[in-house]
Amino acid sequence: MVLRQAEPTLAQLARGYPILAITGPRQSGKTTLARKAFPGQPYVSLEDPDTCAFAEEDPRGFLARYPDGAILDEAQRCPALFSYLQTRVDADQRMGRFVLTGSQQFGLMSSITQTLAGRVGLVQLLPFALQELLDAKVSVGSLDDMLLRGLYPPLHDRPLAPEQWFANYVMTYVERDVRQLIEVQNLSLFQRFLKMCAARCGQLLNMSSLANDCGVSHKTIGAWLSVLEAGYIVFLLQPHHQNLGKRLVKTPKLYFHDTGLAAYLMGIRDADHLSIHPARGALFENFVICELMKRRLNQGLAPNLYFWRSNTGEEVDVLIEQGDKLMPVEIKSGQTFTSGFLSGLHRWLQHAGDKALPAHLVYGGDENMARGGVSVHAWHGMQHTPAP
Incomplete structure (x- = not known):
């Protein structure tokens, strides 16, 4: 059994909230985590x-069966329950009674914000963090093996x-x-859109280009992107807003929540193909950013990650916002460290001045070191980077 980093967070939230919610992509381990963290609670699947x-026809009778609470899996399928849950937990304010899980961010979160605001402790659970597997002595193979397989449990x-697994995942869940x-008139066009998104992994989002390549309107691309974000398939990394004396790019970058799914959609089928694929660097960058995000989400906190890019092409892959300070993180997929890896960080540090925290580099090699005032971390040694 792999110990999830979010489990202690759930235990802490259960002491201060009557309802807990675990949301995230399908097959990320939400149900397994809920049942392990709360073994004494009855489990109810609302997908049945x-x-x-x-639950829809007689919510009072349904909840009466669980006077001491329950785990309600895929809770967004029964929005009628939420008002009755509110009444029940307001009348009996025992903490940690109900645990809700859900895969659709829109459905679950809209019901929570409308009827259960202030009563719910939320954890967003993504696929395994690399460190969770390493701690459990689960082999992930080489870097290319790991990027190709991804981290879905x-x-x-x-x-x-x-x-085979990703083919079924796309068909049965996505x-x-x-x-x-939403109503999709032409599913084949949506499938093409998915592949076009994967091809743009790690790039600035250009909705007009996506619309042209897919043969649909700009408005349709916006709706489809919203669905992929709601289902925890993709996310947008926003540019940092602070000027630092430069005109900045204001367009977000597009990433996937799992590199395995992105690689599958790109048509990459084995590690040898991935090792020479032009998207390898983007997939590695995607992996590192996801790992930094998971560390934050597993603590029940909102992401605090941005990127920085000037209109002249100067760029830092990740800025971690900590109060009024910024920690820069550069990401390089090469296995051999070279001093050129640090040039972007050094330029940014000159612009940032006293706003800058110590700089870090994550690369595709196996050795941790310090070079040029920068802490350099192997891809499998990211646990040594400061927590976001």
Whole structure:
């Protein structure tokens, strides 16, 4: 069993909130975490049609079956329950009674904000963090193996081929959620859109270019992106707003929550192909940013990550905002460290002045070191970087 870093956070939140919510992508381990963290609570899946119908038609009778609380899986499927949950926890303010899980950010979060505001402790659970697997002595293979397989739990606790698993994941989950959230007239166009997004992994978001390549309107691209964000398939990394004496790019960058899914959508099928693929650097950058994000989300905190890029092309891959200070992190996929890796960091440090915290570099090699005033971290040694 892999110990999830979010489990202590859930235990802490359970002491201060009557309801806990675990949201995140499908197959990220939400149900497993909820049942492990709260083994004494009954488990109820609202994906079961009969159970969901009972909860919708008689919410009082449904909740009466669980006077001491329960784990309600895929809770967004039964929005009628939320008002009755509010009444129940207001009348009996025992902490940590109900645990809600959900895969659709829009459905679960909108119900929480409308009826359960102030009563819910929230954790967003992404696929495994690399450190979780390393701590559990689970082999992830080489860097290219890990980028190709990704970090979804089923691909590390079952003998599954990534290509087959991702094909089923896209068909059974991504496309189903799309149909539930918006009406897609042409599913093949949406599939093309998914692949176009993967091809742009780590790039500045250009919605007009996406619309032209997919043959749909700018408005449609916006709606489809919102669905992918709601389903925790992609996320947008925002540029940092502070000028630092430079005109800055104001467009976000597009990333996937898992490199394995992005690689699959790019048509990469083995580690040898990935090792020479032009998108390898972008996938490695995507991986590092996701790992930094997971460390924050697993603590129940909002992400505090940005990137910095001037209109002349100067760039730092990640800025971690800590109060009024900024910690720069550069990401290089090369396995051999060279002093050129540090040039962007050194330029940014000159602009930032006293706003800058110590700089870090994560690269594709195996050795941790300090060079030129920068802490250099191997890809599998990211636990030594300061927490975001």
